[in-house]
Amino acid sequence: MAARSSGTPVSPLEAHLGFWLRFVSNHVSARFQRQLEQRDISISEWVALRTLWAQPETRHAGLVRALGMTKGATSKVVSRLEHKGLAQRASTGNGTGGQALVLTAAGRALVPRLARVADANDAHFFGHLSAKQRQSLMDAMQALVKHHRLQQVPTT
């Protein structure tokens, strides 16, 4: 599987930890996505809803940070949510320029239900592990984030 026809060693894809991380992560996300789309919601929309729910009156820039997407893409997510009647661009009364975003009643009602879907998905994939194992994976990931000072960035 390594060197072939040339003398140069070429490690297989599966030799990389990154490969496996991506592999598992893609599955977890893909399943979550399939569940969400039964309610006609995408993952970014879910993250946006969840953010607005925790912190009402978030402004656009805040959402950009939470979503880890460009402001253009974020703007489109908000438009979609508005279209679905889940959130609103509330041109802030206070006149400081920035626009505030808020959930509608429907949006607020939806979040806890989606949260249960998210919980269930995580449980599906990791529920069979012991609490200790889960925690150790969590720690490993968070350590990587810390070590590399990873910030939320555009998600591809």
Added chain:
Amino acid sequence: MAARSSGTPVSPLEAHLGFWLRFVSNHVSARFQRQLEQRDISISEWVALRTLWAQPETRHAGLVRALGMTKGATSKVVSRLEHKGLAQRASTGNGTGGQALVLTAAGRALVPRLARVADANDAHFFGHLSAKQRQSLMDAMQALVKHHRLQQVPTT
């Protein structure tokens, strides 16, 4: 951060293992992608090249499996590679119908160089861990794959 204004508990995004997996994995892939695009190659193109390198004369269906994309998308990847002069659709002489895909000389020359980029990227993110730690993460991921019988699926 949990229940707010309603009585329903809503766990934070960061409570999910899936969240952290995705977070780290996205960063790893994103960095790799940035490195590759300096050579005008995308991640799927890299995987395709790597596959054809290891197994010359792969046919389209095989590539579909390796890439974990739909056949339509795979077809476009091949077209791109052909356009860049890295691979070719070789209408197989044996007449069994299926078309064989092969790397050009340029393609064959490129793979080992890209492989070094891939290695470097993995080392960048995980090189500071001990061999034991790396292995244990790798094992954890592979155990998940096995437990859930995960197959390669469309990659987002």
Added chain:
DNA sequence: GCAGCGTAGTTTCCTTGGAAACCCGATGTC
């Protein structure tokens, strides 16, 4: 022999997201 099928690939259409241009109101600066 040929009608109907199934398999392998390609093409078309649509959605999502990044990049960059653009828009607009608030804030200096002279």
Added chain:
DNA sequence: GACATCGGGTTTCCAAGGAAACTACGCTGC
């Protein structure tokens, strides 16, 4: 007071990938 500038947001354009329609062929059943 007129104008350059800047920050926050939106719009436009493009690339990539999924879904499904379509194409080309070889094979089976009659």
